[in-house]
Amino acid sequence: MIAETVCSAVAAAGLGIAAVTAYRKRFLAATRLVAYSLVPLGLVMTGVVDWLADTAFSPTAWAGFGVLGASWLLFAGTRAVERRRGGTGKERGEARAARQREAVAPSASAPSLGPGSGQAKRPGTAPRADAGDDFSDIEAILKKHGI
Template identity: 60%
Template sequence: MLTSTVCAAVSAAGLGIAALTAYRKRFLAATRIAAFSLIPIGLVMTGVIDWVTNIVFKPTVWAGFGVLALSALLFMISRMAERRRGGTGGRKERKAAAAAGHDVVAPAASTPSLTTARGAAQPAAKPAEKAKAKGKGGAPKDDFSDIEAILKKHGI
């Protein structure tokens, strides 16, 4: 009841200011002021104000928010304790997985096929030939040749 009276007074004051603004020949500003001043009385008429006051001024609602906050806090504490203790995805499991190492399932799958244009397979290079192809740093000589070609093409 009190909130309805306050909203009605705010709307009446806003409409009065809008009337004074319109008297000064500022019709656009007066229209905006009138639009804003009608919002509180519209909220009272639709029942939104009563709904909001019932939520804000009831102690049981605030107690409910407190219970929800306590529940969220307990959930976070249990998750942190589980991580520390080594539950799902704990440190011990990660260390064991890192120590075991992951072997490649198909080590030859990443090597390209050595076929010629006719489809005949060329013999794979022997380790001694691979060692000759490497430079001083241990990387193949033609490793950056394609990158150098692209940079030269663009004038870099």
């Protein structure tokens, strides 16, 4: 009962201030004040204020908030442990496989500098079939820009 009265008084005061602001030709600020003033009135009309007042004095509601907090702490704790370990068992296996692929990929995808460049030939790499195709995309970009 008191909460509804206070919210209604706050809304009325805000609307009065908005009227004075509008009288001073500051319509944007007045509109913003009207919007803020209508929030407590809307909360009273929807029953949120009654619900909050009942919740604030209910031991069951506070126990529920405690359970929700404990749940959040458990979720956060398990995420921290996962990050520290590097993920779950399945995720660790996938990460290990990705590291093995990365260990193989750099040597396979190294740029070919062509014969006689002074670079030692790596074992397991095949020579390129056509060296003219290497620069075809670069030539297309240069032609596009008129160079």
